[in-house]
Amino acid sequence: MTSDPDNHTSRFGVTLPASMIEQLDEILIHRGYTSRSKGIHDAIQFFNINNQWFDNRTNDKMGVITILYDCKKENLLTSIYEIRYEYQDIIRISLRKNISQDRQLDLFVIQGSTVQIKALVKMLTSLNGIETVKITTIPIGDPLLKRVQPSHQ
Numbered sequence: 443m444t445s446d447p448d449n450h451t452s453r454f455g456v457t458l459p460a461s462m463i464e465q466l467d468e469i470l471i472h473r474g475y476t477s478r479s480k481g482i483h484d485a486i487q488f489f490n491i492n493n494q495w496f497d498n499r500t501n502d503k504m505g506v507i508t509i510l511y512d513c514k515k516e517n518l519l520t521s522i523y524e525i526r527y528e529y530q531d532i533i534r535i536s537l538r539k540n541i542s543q544d545r546q547l548d549l550f551v552i553q554g555s556t557v558q559i560k561a562l563v564k565m566l567t568s569l570n571g572i573e574t575v576k577i578t579t580i581p582i583g584d585p586l587l588k589r590v591q592p593s594h595q
Contacts, residue, residue, distance in 0.1 A: 503556060505579030507577045509522075509550070509572060510574045511548070511571050513540075513546040514544050518570070518571040525565050532559065532562065533551070533562075534551045559577070
């Protein structure tokens with residue numbers, strides 16, 4: 443990795459499978475990027491923003507966990523049910539939608555501490571047959587939430 447202290451940038455190399463690079467290039471072209479570096483920059487920035495919830499400084503959070511999985515995988519549905527039961531104190535709403543014969547999408551609306559949410563996500567991502575687990579959270583004390591609450595004057 444090399445750094446340029448004058449403009450606060452660093453250069454580094456990444457090794458990826460050719461198929462992943464081809465897919466990246468297709469997406470970049472479709473989205474109007476003229477530079478692979480800019481696309482990777484935006485992807486890393488998106489990754490960083492979406493993982494800031496992992497910070498323990500704000501304890502209580504509210505959010506959504508989206509889970510895509512192979513519903514034909516042996517014992518997977520049972521494991522998900524067990525996790526939902528174990529974390530019922532933070533899973534406020536649970537929705538399930540069949541995507542195809544083999545795939546299902548679950549959506550959990552959650553509210554709890556960062557520690558609880560981390561443990562739930564860790565349990566879900568450890569299951570064999572889970573394709574993706576995506577999470578979006580906001581701190582409960584976020585100013586956006588305060589603006590939408592009705593005033594009682």
